[in-house]
Amino acid sequence: MTKQNNYFRTIVKIGLALGTTLERDKILQLIVQGVLEAMGGKAACLFLMDEEKGTYVPVAQTGLSKNYVHAGLAHVKKEIPLLLKKGYLHFRDAASDPGVENRETKRAEGIASILVVPVRVKGRFIGTLSLYTAKVRDFSAEEIEFLTVLAEQGGVAVETARLVERLRENTRIFLDLAASINSSLDIKDILQTLSCEVSQAIGVKAASIRLLDEESNTLKLVASCGLSEKYLNKGPISAEKSIAEALRGKPVVVRNASTDKGVQYKKEKKAEGIVTILSVPIKSKERVIGVLRLYSAVAREFTEDEILLVTALAYQGGLAIQNAGLYLMLKSDMKELKDEIWSHRCWF
Template sequence: MTKEMDYFKSFCKVSKAFGTTIKKTDLLNLIVNSAIESMAGKAACLFLADEHEDYFVPTAQSGLSHNYLHANPLKARKIVSALEKEGHLYFADATSDPRLEHHEAKKAEGIASILTVPVRVKDRIIGVLSLYTASQRQFISDEIEFLQALADQGGIAIENNRLRRRMQKNAMLFLELASDINSSLDIKLILSNLTSNICKTLGMKAAHIRLLDEETGLLKLVASYGLSDEFLEMGATTTTETAQRALKGETIVISDSTTDERIKFKELMKSEGVVSMIVTPILARDQVIGVMRLYSEVEREFPSDFMVMVESLAHQGGLAIQNASMYLKLQEDKKSLEEDIWSHRSWF
């Protein structure tokens, strides 16, 4: 059987798995095993970047010992930089190549050559797929392209899994918010639950909600999660660019709050451990009544569906405030009416 047929069969197997399984782990394990079988390798491992640390974490592997995988973590930033420049990394002799560390560990593991390609999601490198051989060998362009194609399949599997989990979490978040609105008129409690739930569900470090005080012109804190008192004290002003734009109905995304020129309190952001930020208005009856801010402890991108979710939740918070306000107004009107009727009972 030709190599082309091996590659074709591997892709058929992976494609069929995409249609029949929903488990990300099953798909990723199939990908690393397909790499080993089709390319006659000793082992293969798919690593994913840890968002909080500069490491690649082994996510699916075959043929490598636990001690080898976890004794010497791969530094992500250095590898990503090299892959963006070269497209792939090839180490003919992994036990002596100066670009690699821990030569003795590789020798003890029986590793000779290594071929590494990036795992991408929307042109962003989120991990690597590495093939290990037991004897030194060269890789032709077809082999490199095949391994890259498998890595791309891994990226698709990871992204599909993330989207599916995000849809499930989003649905639960809306259900919890709707339940809170239906079961309570305590606005502070509803918004407090919203800030904590949105952080836990969407993977954010912190959040806070401020409502506009029309008398003072300040943004008064009504709910927060994950932030220090010192940090919260500086948020009442409406003179910052992000606050002014949000109060005009615009949603702002800050990729790095410690360097962005629109941010006044860079040092405070840095000491608080927040990097990326979303600022979105809270509306009631098409009028901006407040601002919700979300913070991430790492620099990250926010896809369009994520932003729609955030803006929708802010809008739901505005509806909750509006509903509670209308209910309280009705209660006041009812009380006034009862008192008025009682004062005129002597007419009857």
């Protein structure tokens, strides 16, 4: 069978798996096995990077021993710009190349050459797919292109699994929040649940909810999750100087909190490990009454879907506040009615 036929069969096999299963890890393992079957070599490994957690881990591999030590995240970050520029990295003699980490480990593992291509999702780098050979080897443009196609299929598998998991998680969050609103009129408990749920769902460091005090024109903290007491007690938040646009009803993303002119307490945010902030308005009857803020520990681009989700959850928070307010009004009206009836008991 020709090399081209091997490539075609591997791509078709993985494509069919993508259309018939939602199990991410199963597809990724199929990809690394397909790399060895079609290209030959000693081993293959697919890595995914999570900057938020500071990890760069192998999620699928074949042909490597349990004791083999992969390169760390710090080393990988140095190689990413060149990898993205060229589209691949080729270490012809990994045991002696100064650009390779853990050379002694690779020599002991019997690794000679390494070919690395990026794994991307919608153009965003999320990991790498690597092929390891037992003999020093050069790779043709066709081989590099084939490995790149498999890496792209890996990106599709990761993104599909993420979307399905996000859909499930979003459904769970809305159900939990609806149940909380339905079963409790303690607005602080409801907003505390909201802040923790949304930070977990979006995968950020922390979240907070502040409501507008119109008399002092400041934002009062009513709920938070993931922030230290020292940071929370840093001082008053001005509605004019901070997130003014969010208070006008629009989501706002501050990409670098330590340099943005509209951000208060820059030093405190840097000490807390806050880099990017997403602020969305909390509304009650179309009137903005506060903001829900998410804090990321790394520079981050929030997707349109993520911003829509956070905005929808903020609306749920506004609905909970509105319901609690209506209940208190009704309770007050009922008390006045009872007092009125009791004062005229002589009528009966």
